[in-house]
Amino acid sequence: MKVPFIDFSFELKNNEDDYSELLLRHLKNGEFIGGKAVSEFEKNLSQYLKTENVISVGNGTDALIIALESLELENKEVIVPAFSFFATSEAIVQAGLVPKFVDVSIEDCNIDIEQIEKNISKNTGAILPVHLFGKSSDMTEILLIADKYSLKIIEDTAQSFGTVYDEKFLGTIGDVGCFSFFPTKTLGAYGDGGAIVTDNKRVAERARMLKNHGASRKYYNELIGYNSRLDSIHASFLKLKL
Numbered sequence: 001m002k003v004p005f006i007d008f009s010f011e012l013k014n015n016e017d018d019y020s021e022l023l024l025r026h027l028k029n030g031e032f033i034g035g036k037a038v039s040e041f042e043k044n045l046s047q048y049l050k051t052e053n054v055i056s057v058g059n060g061t062d063a064l065i066i067a068l069e070s071l072e073l074e075n076k077e078v079i080v081p082a083f084s085f086f087a088t089s090e091a092i093v094q095a096g097l098v099p100k101f102v103d104v105s106i107e108d109c110n111i112d113i114e115q116i117e118k119n120i121s122k123n124t125g126a127i128l129p130v131h132l133f134g135k136s137s138d139m140t141e142i143l144l145i146a147d148k149y150s151l152k153i154i155e156d157t158a159q160s161f162g163t164v165y166d167e168k169f170l171g172t173i174g175d176v177g178c179f180s181f182f183p184t185k186t187l188g189a190y191g192d193g194g195a196i197v198t199d200n201k202r203v204a205e206r207a208r209m210l211k212n213h214g215a216s217r218k219y220y221n222e223l224i225g226y227n228s229r230l231d232s233i234h235a236s237f238l239k240l241k242l
Helices: 008-029 036-049 060-070 086-094 113-119 139-149 201-210 232-241
Strands: 053-057 077-081 098-102 124-127 152-156 176-180 194-198 215-217
Touching: 008 232, 036 053, 036 194, 036 232, 053 060, 053 201, 060 086, 060 152, 060 176, 060 194, 060 201, 077 086, 086 098, 098 113, 113 139, 124 139, 139 152, 194 201, 201 215
Parallel strands: 077 098, 077 124, 124 152, 152 176
Antiparallel strands: 053 194, 176 194
């Protein structure tokens, strides 16, 4: 017998009236891309996570790519666990960087702390821990290693939304955190969606440009960016579920 990971009919049963009202409101207002729904969701998520900047994007993979590019890494190798969904290492390559694979701990399937320092070289620019199955990587040790070697930290928090580590939400501990709102995630939309969170103003500004064709304002394209926007309807669903 197949055991379902998530029961969408259960969600619908408890929220059908709210969902119907939400969809009709968007159809009547003609609000589909950007607008109030997206800005309100970003604001609410920022307050929930207690972080300065939330940049919503089209999906979790884009969140990783844009976050990596926004950090403007001079050294190209990124230390990453060998056990993760393909998107983690794919994003590193798409951002023009090189994944340096490190084994995971048998205790929790997160990156093996003892292996990180052994794999740092003069080419290492960042560490990308993946918090799997709702469990945190050992961020205390990762922060110490990153500080020792002046490395950036990008947290892949696709599977651990809402997990608290040392009184901070995962995704808000490193330089930048990346979230996925794929339907099966803890906080899921009814389609693709993602977000980047950071307290670094420059990284946030660059990420906002990169997600929108490299433009800080309409038709002024300063960077080669992406078309990676969270749909307004998905933003409203996410705001309701949050």
